[in-house]
Amino acid sequence: MRRWWRQACRLLGLIVLLMSPLSAAAAVPSAWLQFWSAYQQHFIDPQGRVIDWVEGGITTSEGQSYALFFALVSNEPQTFARILSWTQKNLAQGNLAQNLPIWRWGKQDDGQWGPLSGNHAADSDLWIAYDLLQAGRLWNNEHYTQMGRSLAQQIAAQEILPMKGAGPMLIPGEKYFRFGASLVINPSYLPPFLLASLADALPDGPWREMSKYLPRVIAKTSPHGFSPDWISYSPDRGYFPAPQGVEGRYNAIRVYLWAGMTNPDTPGAKAVLDSLWGMALYMKTHDLPPLQENYQSGLVQGTGPSGFSAALLPFLVQYKMPEAAKVQLARLEAERSPATGLYGYPPVHYYNQNLALFGLGWYNGAYRFSPHGNLRPSWDRLSASPAGFRPVTDPLSRHG
Structure with missing residues (x-):
């Protein structure tokens, strides 16, 4: 079965080979833009609300934060403004400069639509702050810059907890993540490029120290080269299993995605990537990538969805595994719906599409990041060419 699948993937790989980051990069972003357009038609309403249809039509701050990023990558300031306006009005009491956004909005028990939780999702908060700062820089919009700075300062004041031995840590949400001296953390909440950018934009904040500690966090939480979704930390015990379990699945896949997307010249980038050797x-x-991994034992189970394949594209490029990347591209092409332009089998989940937008966007050269974590979209004349990104030096050599 594996031989048949590999042969089929190689045949399909011939079809998608032109999508390689080493081929005509100027034409590649248009394919990504078509995918982004299909995503908007399926998941984003005219108000700028990203809808998770599989979860009953809810909206999360995560979905809004990612949509803002993709609108920036595609150079769509009006789309960005529409998504931002809905986010502010419905998730942040009308003002992101003064209020952290709630993480979940949808149909309430009484049939009305509104907030479903007063809790916050710290990773989405970080992404929104980053999106605003980058939009301010790239579009020369001081209003966005100041809003992004204010939001980042709120995060620093309310969602960062100094932890002896581990540096400042991001509290995932307002509730359910602190137990006495212990804190439950999520490694996927800390993209290296995002921390580097915030450290550059707000040097007085905790971001530079967080960025400095991040390689150690990833290494300590990935003893077999696999990242967990959640893990606990206390100064006395160090890192230990979180109440949520020892598996890495839909959260952890982003750790490999972020590591692959990060500029190799970003401080700590190589160390983070090397820690994910498993x-x-x-x-x-x-x-194909696994569905889940046990970070303690290294045991893996199942096969991940197509979004996992897309998420691993930058990671495989950085590990100098082009053939494996082609297999993932072929899988994506095989699971792409001509009717919708989206990837995977029904029901089509927005999260799977977000992973694909990130992975394919990076792989196809729609964007890159500078060593300081700033976004370099293909439409910006100062952006680096896709070929300008080199892989790290044989990270697997020390792991056999």
């Missing part, structure tokens, strides 16, 4: 070794002997 996934790279697995992909050397398997066609």
Whole structure:
């Protein structure tokens, strides 16, 4: 079965080979723009609300934060403004400069539509702050810059907890993540490029120290080269299993995605990537990524959805595994719906599409990040060319 699948993927790979970041980069972003357009038609309403249809039509701050990023990558200031306006009005009491956004909005028990939780999702808060700062820089919009700075300062004041031995840590949400001296953290909440950018934009904040500690956090929480979704930390015990379990699944896949997307010249980028050697070794002997991994034992189970394949594209490029990347591209092409332009089998979930937008966008050259974490979209004349990104030096050599 594996041989048949690999042969089929290689045949399909011929079809999608032109999508390689080493081929005509100028034409590649148009394919990504078509995908982004299909995403907007399916998931974003005219008000700028990103809808998770699989979860009953809810909206999350995560979905809004990612949509803002993709609107910036595609150079769509009106789309960005519409998504931002809905986010402010409905998730942040009308003012992101003064209020952290709630994380979940939808149909309430009484049939009305509104907030479903007063809790916050710290990773989405970080992404929104980053989006605003980058939009202010790229579009020369001081209003966005000041809003992004204010939001980042709120996060620093309300969602960062100094932890002895681990540096400042991001509290995932207002509730359910602190137990005495212990804090439950999520490694996927900390993209290296995002921390680097915030450190550059707000040097007086905790971001530079967080960025400095991040390689150690990833290394300590990935003893077998696989990242967990959640893990606990206390100064006395160090890192230990979180109440949510020891598996890495839909959260952890983003750790590999962010590591692959990060500029190799970003401080700590190589150390983060090197700590995730378990996934790279697995992909050397398997066609498709696993659905979940046990970070304590290194045991893996199942096969992840197409979004996982897309998420690993930058990671595989950085690990100098082009053949494995082609297999993932072929899988995506095989699971793409001509009717919708989206990836995967029904029901089509917005999160899977977000992973694909990130992975394919980076792979196809729609955007890159500078060593300081600033966004370099393909439409910006100062952006680096896709070929300008080199892979790290054989990270697997020390792991056999």
